[in-house]
Amino acid sequence: MHIDLTGKRAVVTGSTAGIGYAIAKGLAAAGASVVITGRSKERVDQALAALSRDVSNANATGVAVDLGTADGCQKLIERVTDADILVNNVGTFEPSDFFATDDDTWQRFFDVNVMSAVRLSRHYAKEMRERDWGRIEFISSESALNIPTEMVHYGMTKAAVQSVSRGLAKVLTGTNVTVNAILPGPTRSESVKKMMEEQAQEACISVAEAEKRFIDDNRPSSIIHRLADPEEVANLCVYVASEQASATTGAALRVEGGIVDTMA
Template structure:
């Protein structure tokens, strides 16, 4: 299958590293004019260099804004007033159960993981519908279905993204705009590898080994028995953003190696 996105403008939030960077790289490789986003200019500049190194001739630019705030979204949209493809990837994760997560942390999870996608979708959806073509993708998680009690606020936001993506898909019915959610599981991203780096060092192992063992030990239903790569997650997102995926909308598409033990 040849995915061709030349002439399309793609925005990927939180794309200076990890899954977001892999998605931005894949979109650029498919010909899309790709806008990279991160909070810090040096991280955005580094991501652009990495994309251009892997995709010679890539049409890519960067906008450094904190999209976890209304002010940041407003500043971003002023610089990028239109988009054909929006990937709401921005998000963060960390430990925290019902007793240990304070109100301020709940609010931060909500603003960054949920409201960033709401605001960015609101900014670009109308233009997509008027042009009768568009792709919006929310990067949710298997944690939105199999809620982790030790990462409760994170899991809550990922469930919220599933509700929002489904509702927006219905709102955009018969417009040529598709809206979907993609659900990764444990992934070999910079963030996840950094989280286990100290433990890996203490065990005399690589972060990759520790993360793969984490999947085996704590996600017994995993079928692939390992963490996914960022490129494997990005492959699903690129397809959903393609012309070929025009009949896929309102879907929750799993890329978690079979962890969620259901056939639906």
């Protein structure tokens, strides 16, 4: 299978590192022009420089903006008025005891993880519907189905994202605009690597052992029994953005190593 996205413009939110950057890189390698977003110009510039090294002849631009706010989403829309592919990847996570998680934290997680995707999809989906072609992806998580007790607030947002994805797919019934949710499992992103390094240091063990202990303790049902690499998630996202995935819509597509112990 040869995926060719030449002539398509892709907006990938939260794409200066980790899964988001891997998706941007994969889309650029398939020929799409890519818009990278991040909260700081420094991080965006670093990602663009990395992309130019990783993908020969990459066509990429960047926008520094805080998508956790309505104003930030509007600024991105004003800078990039149209897109063929939208990957709603931006998100935040952190372990927090349920009884210690205050209202402001719940609201912040909802604004970043859910409302950024709602606001951007509301804009870009209209243009896609008018052209009768588009791809929208919501990066959810296995935590949407397997709610972690240490991050109930995070799991809630990922379940909400999955619901929005399914609903929007139905809104666009009969068009050639597909909408899907992608459900990664624990992935070796920048933030997860940092967490593993901190746990390794605290326990005086190697990072590899910390990763193994994390899977054993927190995701024992994993079939691959390891963290995924960002590129493994990105591979699925690139396919879903392609013409070849034209009959895949309204789906929750798992790339979580078999953690969720159901077949449906």
